[in-house]
Amino acid sequence: MRSLPIDKKSWLGRLKIRYEAILSNRRLMTILLVVGFILSFLIPRYNLVNQYIQLVMMYVGINIILATSLNLINGYMGEFSVGHAGFMAIGAYASAVLTMQVVPDNLLPFLFPIEVIVGGLGAALVGLVVAVPSFKTRGDYLAIVTLAFNMIVKSVFENIEAIGGPRGIPGINRLTTLPWTFVWTVVAVWVIRNFVYSNFGRGVLSIREDEIASDLMSVNTRQVKLLAFVLSSFFAGVAGALFAHLLQFISPRVFDILKSTDILIMVYLGGIGSIAGSILGATIYTVLLEVLRPLGMWRMVMMPLLLVLLMIYRPRGIMGLREFRWFVPLHDLLGAHWWRRKKEASHAAAD
Amino acid sequence: MIYLLQQALNALQLGSIYALIALGYTMVYGILTMINFAHGDLFMVGAFFCFLIATILKLPFVPTLLLSMAGVAMLGVFIERVAYKPLRQAPRVSAVITALGVGIFLENFTLVFFPYPQSVPQLLANVTWTVGGVAVSSLQVIIIILSLVLMILLDTLVRRTMVGMAMRAISWDKTIVPLMGVPLDLVISITFAIGTGLGAAAGTMYSLAFPVIDPYMGILIGWKAFIAAVVGGIGNIRGAMIGGFILGAVEILVAAFLPSTYRDFVAFTLLLVLLIFRPYGILGRPRPQKV
Numbered sequence: 001m002r003s004l005p006i007d008k009k010s011w012l013g014r015l016k017i018r019y020e021a022i023l024s025n026r027r028l029m030t031i032l033l034v035v036g037f038i039l040s041f042l043i044p045r046y047n048l049v050n051q052y053i054q055l056v057m058m059y060v061g062i063n064i065i066l067a068t069s070l071n072l073i074n075g076y077m078g079e080f081s082v083g084h085a086g087f088m089a090i091g092a093y094a095s096a097v098l099t100m101q102v103v104p105d106n107l108l109p110f111l112f113p114i115e116v117i118v119g120g121l122g123a124a125l126v127g128l129v130v131a132v133p134s135f136k137t138r139g140d141y142l143a144i145v146t147l148a149f150n151m152i153v154k155s156v157f158e159n160i161e162a163i164g165g166p167r168g169i170p171g172i173n174r175l176t177t178l179p180w181t182f183v184w185t186v187v188a189v190w191v192i193r194n195f196v197y198s199n200f201g202r203g204v205l206s207i208r209e210d211e212i213a214s215d216l217m218s219v220n221t222r223q224v225k226l227l228a229f230v231l232s233s234f235f236a237g238v239a240g241a242l243f244a245h246l247l248q249f250i251s252p253r254v255f256d257i258l259k260s261t262d263i264l265i266m267v268y269l270g271g272i273g274s275i276a277g278s279i280l281g282a283t284i285y286t287v288l289l290e291v292l293r294p295l296g297m298w299r300m301v302m303m304p305l306l307l308v309l310l311m312i313y314r315p316r317g318i319m320g321l322r323e324f325r326w327f328v329p330l331h332d333l334l335g336a337h338w339w340r341r342k343k344e345a346s347h348a349a350a351d
Numbered sequence: 352m353i354y355l356l357q358q359a360l361n362a363l364q365l366g367s368i369y370a371l372i373a374l375g376y377t378m379v380y381g382i383l384t385m386i387n388f389a390h391g392d393l394f395m396v397g398a399f400f401c402f403l404i405a406t407i408l409k410l411p412f413v414p415t416l417l418l419s420m421a422g423v424a425m426l427g428v429f430i431e432r433v434a435y436k437p438l439r440q441a442p443r444v445s446a447v448i449t450a451l452g453v454g455i456f457l458e459n460f461t462l463v464f465f466p467y468p469q470s471v472p473q474l475l476a477n478v479t480w481t482v483g484g485v486a487v488s489s490l491q492v493i494i495i496i497l498s499l500v501l502m503i504l505l506d507t508l509v510r511r512t513m514v515g516m517a518m519r520a521i522s523w524d525k526t527i528v529p530l531m532g533v534p535l536d537l538v539i540s541i542t543f544a545i546g547t548g549l550g551a552a553a554g555t556m557y558s559l560a561f562p563v564i565d566p567y568m569g570i571l572i573g574w575k576a577f578i579a580a581v582v583g584g585i586g587n588i589r590g591a592m593i594g595g596f597i598l599g600a601v602e603i604l605v606a607a608f609l610p611s612t613y614r615d616f617v618a619f620t621l622l623l624v625l626l627i628f629r630p631y632g633i634l635g636r637p638r639p640q641k642v
Contacts, residue, residue: 080444133623137630140386144581145626147574148619155616166612257574261451268448297466300459307452308434315441 029326033186040182054178056290058246061181062239063282065188067266068275069235072192074264075272076201077228078208079134080143083150084236084263089255090126091119091237092244093157096169099245105173112175116184116241123237124230126153131229135222138211150260157252168251169244176246184242188235193275195231197329204228208273265307268317275327277319284318353484358607359600364491364560366599367498370592371553372576373583374505375546377591380580381522382542383439385446389430389454391573393547397423397554398564399461402471412474412559419555420548427547428540436536454573461566468565471558494556501552502592505545509588518542522586578622584635593633598622 022028043049043057066084073081095115103111133145158166195201203224206214215221244250262285270281288306292299314320325333331342372394379387400419404410410418434453438446478489509515517538520528529535557572558564579598583590598618605617631637 074444080447133627137626140380140581140585141626141630141632143386144578145623148578148623151574151615152619152623155613155619159610159612159616257570261455264451265448268444272444297459297463301456301463304452304454304456304459308449308456311441311445311449311452312434312437315438315445317445 023325037182040179044178058176058178058181060283060286061185062242063266063286064185064279065235065239066263067270067278067282068189068192069232070263071267071272071278072228072232074267076196076208077204080139081146082143082260082264083146085255085259086150086153087123087127087233087236088240089153089157090123091240092250093163094122095119095241096172096244096250097163099173100169108173108175116238119241120234120237124234127229127233131226134225150257154252154256166252168249170249172244172248174245174248176242181242184238189275193327197332200224200227269307269310271317271319273321274319274323276324277317280318356485358603360487360491362600362603363495365603366596367495368553368557369576369579369598370595371498371501371549373580373591373595374588375550376577376580377585377588378542378546381586382518382539385443388447388450389457390550391569392454392457393423393427394550394554394573395566395569396426396457397551398558401555401558402469402564405472405474415474416552416555420551423551424544424548427543431540431543458566465566468563471562471564474559490560494560501549506588514541582622582625582632584632587634590632590634
């Protein structure tokens with residue numbers, strides 16, 4: 001790790017020391033999460049901020065789930081998947097059909113988490129199928145497979161009359177609340193972060209760096225790819241389910257290639273291979289789109305211009321392969337030395 | 352049988368438009384190994400240039416086509432210089448995301464000026480002949496012949512001229528070839544000019560065949576043309592032509608025999624199946640991978 005000499009006398013140096021001290025206190029993250037969780041209950045209960053801001057907060061949460069899960073495939077595994085909205089659509093439709101046709105109305109608030117999980121599982125199942133072509137094809141050809149997948153999903157939903165065909169499903173109960181969004185966002189980030197720093201995660205990273213070499217080093221690339229796709233599509237499905245119960249209306253057109261492009265932009269804006277980057281990217285993109293709303297039609301002219309400028313001056317995005325310290329496990333951060341000493345200490349204690 | 356011939360003619364028309372757009376993708380990919388996702392929107396800009404020239408300047412078909420091609424070619428070169436050139440050394444994906452951004456910019460910039468779909472004036476008198484029961488419109492014939500002429504011209508350019516040789520050399524190796532005195536930037540600009548010019552030609556012809564145009568028309572057609580380029584083997588010029596015609600044929604035939612809502616579904620499923628058996632496209636060859 002690179003560390004700059006800190007001038008202890010200047011105000012900047014003192015600020016930096018304070019900042020370091022805050023960052024090295026990991027218990028703070030737990031505290032922040034608990035405070036966030038409590039706030040997520042208090043905000044809608046007492047209307048601490050107005051409805052519109054609450055809505056934007058929920059969209060931010062959903063977009064964080066989407067961006068983080070896509071980052072697993074595009075950032076950490078180095079593939080180029082452009083059909084993430086397809087997985088989202090499956091989760092959205094599966095949960096919406098459960099809400100509208102299966103689950104009785106009085107049980108809805110209690111069974112909503114199960115619906116979301118079912119949506120996620122449905123998407124994961126399809127993710128399993130999409131992962132199979134990725135064994136043989138890479139790069140632009142895999143991009144085509146995922147693109148075609150997105151269009152096929154859209155087309156299939158358009159042709160099933162039982163779920164509204166091209167008209168979609170209107171009037172879905174609004175079950176997505178701020179606490180649920182918060183919980184699911186935290187779960188998604190937590191699971192994906194743990195996956196990335198697990199043994200399988202090392203496999204995912206090695207596929208990005210060099211697939212053939214990692215195969216030779218006895219990484220089971222098929223298994224790793226399968227797992228990454230299933231996990232990523234599961235959370236895309238979860239996000240889709242939350243999205244459907246927030247927007248209260250879904251149609252195949254909502255989940256077309258433009259939606260996938262949106263998610264792609266969030267990932268690359270924040271920076272690939274970085275969970276903090278995905279969180280930042282999703283937040284900035286969503287909030288900026290809302291802030292620029294007074295510009296009217298010029299909003300969508302400004303937005304891509306900003307994106308292009310960012311890409312030219314910071315081609316790796318905001319975080320770009322770097323990670324916020326709190327997301328890196330301690331033994332990764334402090335290095336092997338610390339880890340070995342801790343192990344030796346525990347062995348000594350055992351002896 | 353007559354129905355089939357009729358549909359074959361429609362397939363040729365649609366296929367030639369797809370092929371022209373796919374050529375733009377494949378040429379840029381061959382030179383820069385970058386997918387220019389703004390290409391579909393340059394196709395749309397071509398259609399709008401045609402609309403503007405035809406309504407404001409009131410020019411006949413041939414000057415309209417040429418002006419629209421020249422305008423979009425200049426726009427393409429400009430985009431390459433401003434947005435893509437600084438990213439040549441950057442990771443490949445940043446260039447792709449930049450291209451997506453440029454595409455969205457073009458769509459919404461056009462949308463600011465044309466919020467409603469516009470209808471393009473009829474530039475060519477459309478005569479319909481009946482040949483053995485098959486209705487052949489003069490527009491269809493012109494589109495197909497013009498596309499074929501443009502494709503043959505391009506193929507000759509790439510295979511038989513110095514510029515074409517420079518293009519092929521640069522697509523072979525980007526580091527060594529400029530050292531031999533081949534002007535890299537100039538060749539890339541020429542490639543962009545030709546690729547986007549062909550896209551504009553496709554846009555002009557498309558707007559004559561289907562005369563209602565809107566700023567979002569380039570998205571789906573652009574992605575489909577990209578698929579055509581990949582099916583043919585991306586980076587391969589003849590492959591892009593074949594891919595375009597295959598995609599056109601599949602789409603028209605599916606629409607002819609099944610409800611038209613199944614069109615995308617069947618077309619894309621067929622493409623997936625094809626990619627499983629030939630993962631590098633019809634004419635593409637896998638590059639050897641080294642560890």
